[in-house]
Amino acid sequence: MDSNKKLYTLLVYSENIAGILNQITAVFTRRQVNIESLNVSASSIAGIHKYTITVWSDEEQIVKITKSIEKKIDVVKANYFLDDDLFIHEVALFKISTPVLMEHSEISRSIRKHDARMMEVNPTYATVLLAGLTEDIADLFNQLNEFGCLLQYTRSGRIAVTRSKEEMISDYLETQEKR
Amino acid sequence: MAKEVITGAEALMRSLHKEGVETIFGYPGGAIMPVFDHLYHYTRGESKMFDHILVRHEQAAAHAAQGYARVSGDVGVCLVTSGPGATNTLTGVADAMMDSTPLVVIAGQVGVGALGTDAFQEVDLVGVAQPITKWAYQIRRPEDVAWAVSRAFYIARSGRPGPVVLDFPKNAQTHTCEWIDVKVDHVRSYEPYPKLKEDVIRRAADLINQAERPFALVGQGVELGNAHHELMEFLEKADIPAGRTLLGLSALPSNHPLNMGMLGMHGSYATNLKTQECDVLIAIGMRFSDRVTGVPSTYAKQAHIIHLDIDSAEINKNIKCEVPVIGDCKKSLPAITRLLKKNSHTEWIASFETYRQMEEEQVIQPDIHPAEGPLLMGEVVNVVAEATAGKAVLVNDVGQNQMISSRYFKFHTRRSIVTSGGFGTMGFGLPAAVGATFGSPDRTVCCFMGDGGFQMSIQELGTIMEQQAPVKMILLNNNYLGNVRQWQDLMFGGRRSFTHMMNPRYADIAKGYGIPYDIAVDRRDLKKKVAQMLNTEGPYLLECVIKEDEDIVPMTMPGKSVDEMQLTLTY
Numbered sequence: 155m156d157s158n159k160k161l162y163t164l165l166v167y168s169e170n171i172a173g174i175l176n177q178i179t180a181v182f183t184r185r186q187v188n189i190e191s192l193n194v195s196a197s198s199i200a201g202i203h204k205y206t207i208t209v210w211s212d213e214e215q216i217v218k219i220t221k222s223i224e225k226k227i228d229v230v231k232a233n234y235f236l237d238d239d240l241f242i243h244e245v246a247l248f249k250i251s252t253p254v255l256m257e258h259s260e261i262s263r264s265i266r267k268h269d270a271r272m273m274e275v276n277p278t279y280a281t282v283l284l285a286g287l288t289e290d291i292a293d294l295f296n297q298l299n300e301f302g303c304l305l306q307y308t309r310s311g312r313i314a315v316t317r318s319k320e321e322m323i324s325d326y327l328e329t330q331e332k333r
Numbered sequence: 334m335a336k337e338v339i340t341g342a343e344a345l346m347r348s349l350h351k352e353g354v355e356t357i358f359g360y361p362g363g364a365i366m367p368v369f370d371h372l373y374h375y376t377r378g379e380s381k382m383f384d385h386i387l388v389r390h391e392q393a394a395a396h397a398a399q400g401y402a403r404v405s406g407d408v409g410v411c412l413v414t415s416g417p418g419a420t421n422t423l424t425g426v427a428d429a430m431m432d433s434t435p436l437v438v439i440a441g442q443v444g445v446g447a448l449g450t451d452a453f454q455e456v457d458l459v460g461v462a463q464p465i466t467k468w469a470y471q472i473r474r475p476e477d478v479a480w481a482v483s484r485a486f487y488i489a490r491s492g493r494p495g496p497v498v499l500d501f502p503k504n505a506q507t508h509t510c511e512w513i514d515v516k517v518d519h520v521r522s523y524e525p526y527p528k529l530k531e532d533v534i535r536r537a538a539d540l541i542n543q544a545e546r547p548f549a550l551v552g553q554g555v556e557l558g559n560a561h562h563e564l565m566e567f568l569e570k571a572d573i574p575a576g577r578t579l580l581g582l583s584a585l586p587s588n589h590p591l592n593m594g595m596l597g598m599h600g601s602y603a604t605n606l607k608t609q610e611c612d613v614l615i616a617i618g619m620r621f622s623d624r625v626t627g628v629p630s631t632y633a634k635q636a637h638i639i640h641l642d643i644d645s646a647e648i649n650k651n652i653k654c655e656v657p658v659i660g661d662c663k664k665s666l667p668a669i670t671r672l673l674k675k676n677s678h679t680e681w682i683a684s685f686e687t688y689r690q691m692e693e694e695q696v697i698q699p700d701i702h703p704a705e706g707p708l709l710m711g712e713v714v715n716v717v718a719e720a721t722a723g724k725a726v727l728v729n730d731v732g733q734n735q736m737i738s739s740r741y742f743k744f745h746t747r748r749s750i751v752t753s754g755g756f757g758t759m760g761f762g763l764p765a766a767v768g769a770t771f772g773s774p775d776r777t778v779c780c781f782m783g784d785g786g787f788q789m790s791i792q793e794l795g796t797i798m799e800q801q802a803p804v805k806m807i808l809l810n811n812n813y814l815g816n817v818r819q820w821q822d823l824m825f826g827g828r829r830s831f832t833h834m835m836n837p838r839y840a841d842i843a844k845g846y847g848i849p850y851d852i853a854v855d856r857r858d859l860k861k862k863v864a865q866m867l868n869t870e871g872p873y874l875l876e877c878v879i880k881e882d883e884d885i886v887p888m889t890m891p892g893k894s895v896d897e898m899q900l901t902l903t904y
Binding site for chain 2: 176180214217218227229333
């Protein structure tokens with residue numbers, strides 16, 4: 155990978171209208187940029203949706219991408235960040251084989267060490283939930299994989315909140331409403 | 334007051350009327366029939382509100398609406414059916430997106446219940462239109478018509494203009510709702526006119542005040558912002574020479590003393606070379622297209638660049654600038670002008686003359702006053718330009734005809750060039766010219782085309798015949814796709830791969846459509862034949878038999894810097 159590239163997180167706020175996700179992803183497609191992770195949810199402001207997107211990019215490209223996204227009529231604001239500017243979390247679910255789990259006590263230790271939670275255990279499988287940083291999740295995944303106990307695995311997209319107090323668009327929306 | 338219950342189709346008619354629409358370019362079909370049924374009543378008799386121009390292909394409806402919008406400044410409107418009717422307009426929509434032309438395309442759609450079933454003439458129009466529109470929306474209920482239409486026009490015409498597509502399922506056309514007037518003049522997620530920043534204005538003015546060799550690049554933004562007067566005051570106060578982009582040609586009169594010519598690959602020699610000599614470059618409402626910059630890595634590296642644009646996404650997109658002035662140039666130009674000191678750059682301006690003289694001798698005079706041989710494109714354009722004295726609207730197609738007519742036509746009036754700049758759509762010229770005659774009915778509309786582009790939209794002779802649209806068609810026929818042929822000769826070893834074209838007898842074609850026709854072969858007849866064309870009321874086709882392998886010069890070869898522009902070509 156190009157050494158100038160860093161993992162950027164875009165936070166995009168939009169109106170809750172069908173088809174916006176399509177418009178946002180098209181901006182990446184056009185430039186042949188892969189989306190690493192994508193999460194869409196409601197924001198703290200009624201009617202405003204929030205997209206958290208991570209991509210490997212350089213600064214020049216991420217600026218252009220951000221502007222192109224913000225240019226879409228129903229996108230309220232788009233901003234890009236590096237990890238230091240954000241509070242970041244991801245969630246992963248691991249489904250593991252109960253017989254293997256019983257066989258190796260290290261598996262349970264590893265789960266506890268990562269502060270993961272056992273959601274369900276039955277004689278066939280156990281479901282483990284871990285919320286944390288990307289690296290924590292990758293670490294647990296690697297360990298479980300080594301024991302050969304993984305039956306299923308899934309990880310959410312990154313979610314992030316900024317270090318600013320409110321949603322970044324609160325002030326903007328207030329001024330727009332006054333017009 | 335009693336509630337008034339109307340159909341969605343009727344609501345569309347009322348909404349369009351409220352937006353000031355007078356002319357609609359369209360083509361009926363199954364999924365838009367309820368709307369056309371209402372249109373029937375509103376295009377005749379006492380209830381007449383609209384003129385509907387029936388084109389011969391939906392792509393032409395879009396181009397005609399573009400031509401209409403470009404000369405009038407109003408939003409161009411198209412009305413077509415679903416599926417192929419809608420997709421046929423998309424080339425025009427993409428063209429309008431590239432060239433910032435305000436359009437509203439209303440297309441029929443299968444009923445909401447049939448969406449996604451691959452119903453007859455169904456296409457996911459919003460899906461395919463999204464990347465090439467400013468906004469695309471499906472009006473699924475009659476209640477939404479007034480809002481969607483008002484929002485569409487607001488978005489199309491505000492800020493940096495562009496095309497909007499409205500997808501109108503049949504049920505929303507036929508079902509009824511209570512008529513409630515809606516006016517959209519604000520979208521909270523959209524800032525069409527960014528607020529000017531004081532400090533940026535100051536920095537721009539400081540740079541210009543200190544400049545010894547300032548150079549301005551004038552783009553279509555000046556036309557779109559109606560900032561012609563503000564531009565001239567700006568240029569004149571600081572005495573700044575200017576080059577114009579293809580789309581900005583009529584933003585500054587051709588005969589203005591500070592106008593130094595056209596920019597771009599086939600623009601003027603002086604404007605291209607001086608770009609690399611100026612110390613401050615002021616780009617006004619232009620987007621540093623690759624056809625203007627040549628290879629960007631060497632472009633104006635010596636200069637401090639100030640970029641005025643209403644669209645912040647244009648800043649640093651192609652060329653990095655030092656001072657981005659984001660906002661409407663109608664406001665930013667006078668704000669900067671106020672801070673400028675009265676200045677003169679006599680020596681710098683005079684230095685353009687050397688290059689201009691070289692071009693005059695080596696290119697322009699041989700182009701417009703050839704001594705012998707077959708007719709050249711440049712001399713035809715020059716005769717028409719002289720006869721119309723800068724008052725006519727120039728519409729052109731794409732290719733050599735476009736470059737040569739843009740180079741030699743004269744512009745004294747704003748909104749006088751209609752060309753497909755960014756998208757380079759062959760077949761644009763003829764329908765765009767039809768639209769221009771409706772958008773600017775008092776002016777002469779001259780349409781220069783090559784034999785390739787003419788045949789891409791030749792069916793529009795039917796529209797011209799029916800409407801008696803007074804398009805003065807000048808066909809520069811060289812039996813070649815000339816621009817591609819020029820590149821093949823220059824860069825592909827002269828292998829003329831499928832660029833030679835067998836032509837029909839245009840006299841017979843014109844006759845079939847009942848359009849007056851003449852052919853010019855001899856340069857001694859040219860003035861007389863052009864005068865005859867201009868003096869004939871209504872449409873006219875003048876075919877000019879042009880030298881087959883004429884090249885357009887000057888030329889900056891692809892991948893070269895603007896100062897490597899050549900006055901002559903070598904093979």
